[in-house]
Amino acid sequence: MDNYEPHLYELSSPGKYGANLPRLDVPATDLPENLLRQDDLNGFPELTEPEVIRHYTRISRNNASIDTGMIALGSCTMKYNGKLHEEAARYAGFAAAHPLQGDEVSQGALQLMYELQQYLGEISGFDAVSLQPAAGAQGEFTGILAFRAYHLDRGDTERSEVLVPDAAHGTNPATASMAGLKVVEVKSDARGNVDMADLRARLSPRTAGMMLTNPNTLGLFEEQIVEICRLVHEAGGLMYGDGANFNAILGIARPGELGFDFMHYNLHKTFTTPHGGGGPGSGAVGCTAALAPFLPGPRVRQRATGGYELFTPEKSIGRMKVFHGNFGMLVRAWTYIRTLGAAGLRAVSEHAVLNANYVRVKLNDLYPQAVDRICMHETVLKGQIAGAQGIRTLDIAKRLIDYGFHPPTVYFPLIVPEALMIEPTETEGKRTLDAFIAAMRAIAREAVETPELLHEAPTKAPTRRLDEVRAARQPILRYDVDAFAKLRAEGGG
Numbered sequence: 001m002d003n004y005e006p007h008l009y010e011l012s013s014p015g016k017y018g019a020n021l022p023r024l025d026v027p028a029t030d031l032p033e034n035l036l037r038q039d040d041l042n043g044f045p046e047l048t049e050p051e052v053i054r055h056y057t058r059i060s061r062n063n064a065s066i067d068t069g070m071i072a073l074g075s076c077t078m079k080y081n082g083k084l085h086e087e088a089a090r091y092a093g094f095a096a097a098h099p100l101q102g103d104e105v106s107q108g109a110l111q112l113m114y115e116l117q118q119y120l121g122e123i124s125g126f127d128a129v130s131l132q133p134a135a136g137a138q139g140e141f142t143g144i145l146a147f148r149a150y151h152l153d154r155g156d157t158e159r160s161e162v163l164v165p166d167a168a169h170g171t172n173p174a175t176a177s178m179a180g181l182k183v184v185e186v187k188s189d190a191r192g193n194v195d196m197a198d199l200r201a202r203l204s205p206r207t208a209g210m211m212l213t214n215p216n217t218l219g220l221f222e223e224q225i226v227e228i229c230r231l232v233h234e235a236g237g238l239m240y241g242d243g244a245n246f247n248a249i250l251g252i253a254r255p256g257e258l259g260f261d262f263m264h265y266n267l268h269k270t271f272t273t274p275h276g277g278g279g280p281g282s283g284a285v286g287c288t289a290a291l292a293p294f295l296p297g298p299r300v301r302q303r304a305t306g307g308y309e310l311f312t313p314e315k316s317i318g319r320m321k322v323f324h325g326n327f328g329m330l331v332r333a334w335t336y337i338r339t340l341g342a343a344g345l346r347a348v349s350e351h352a353v354l355n356a357n358y359v360r361v362k363l364n365d366l367y368p369q370a371v372d373r374i375c376m377h378e379t380v381l382k383g384q385i386a387g388a389q390g391i392r393t394l395d396i397a398k399r400l401i402d403y404g405f406h407p408p409t410v411y412f413p414l415i416v417p418e419a420l421m422i423e424p425t426e427t428e429g430k431r432t433l434d435a436f437i438a439a440m441r442a443i444a445r446e447a448v449e450t451p452e453l454l455h456e457a458p459t460k461a462p463t464r465r466l467d468e469v470r471a472a473r474q475p476i477l478r479y480d481v482d483a484f485a486k487l488r489a490e491g492g493g
């Protein structure tokens, strides 16, 4: 490609140096022979500081990020992360605290954790919260392990199945099977709800529980949610709420009151702690009093004598994470909740739902809705444009990159053919939404008139369309001058 920039390895030359090590300020000792490196660094690049900084700064500009534009990635809730939260997380008392320094000198950090437990419990209608899990998926795993422990504790040993709707996020069935339970799929009906007849047919004395996202991954509120919870409880099962879509109902509905027994919060989605790129997350969990004894520890409680302390619930399933979860994320989430207050949290969901419906209504004449209903915080459309030949949702997504937008989630949920799952979030204003809508409408026109533009896209990004199958099957994981030159000659990334 003509915008090719040399890699660090190509800039390297022997003897260049870019580090200033401080003077030794501890006694020198000899390292044992077996800890000494025996061979050289095998071609490790040698560079100056400016070369290294410019390399990484340059490639960082190839990234799409929420600080540079809207990322309407459905289900992921990529909302803007306020900079105030970053400032709070960097206060030395938080950032430099050591997890082993002891409760007495950690009272501020423990108070913050205690208050966050209380706030999350209050917002969701649950009695107890643990901040341990590091991701939504780990929160799910925590919940299903707690369900299993709960049933076994009561001597109820035959409950081996978890019901999961066909629209569910992939982590739900993965969680159930990782916990050693059998996944039983439940169908969705034509309105995008759980099919009640199918649910009744799947419930049995083997049902350990059901995992449900509400609003579901079609962006629709489960209209029978109270009845679903009642039926599962009647069969002796427990209700797990996948709280990744909590963004839609903050301050409006409380999952604990709808009938859920356990839920994870994606602090890195709903509560605006940064995510993407596999960074630290937080999948805190909340539950009813009946399940609280099984929560992972340590949790934080108030001491009778004043102040706060860590404790482990009596029948705890054990730790899910070293120390106290991803503490920096907890500081950000606390700051977010305190900044907005109760009325602000409700406004978040009202605006998230309004924005999604605005996009839905402005696009559904060209991109048919998966289910013709008012949506919650996200809308699922289909990339099936009338009059367009040979155009797939992937082509539309790639063309959006040329218009300067990160594509929405595509091909999920799996039950919708050519799915385009758009979640604008509440942090986007009308001007941005209108620009996104205009781009989507222009692409629909191109799909009919100049489809080659879509097939060739992206043309304005740092790399052209990648061969995803080849990247997965034949990955080149080490720097290799010849292999990269060959790829470039072929027009690859």
Ligand SMILES: *Cc1c(COP(=O)(O)O)cnc(C)c1O
Residues within 6 Å of the ligand: 075, 076, 135, 136, 137, 138, 169, 171, 213, 217, 242, 244, 245, 266, 281, 283
């Ligand atoms: C993101 C998401 C998850 C998993 O959360 P992670 O933090 O990515 O592990 C589960 N369910 C739904 C619906 C999600 O959107």
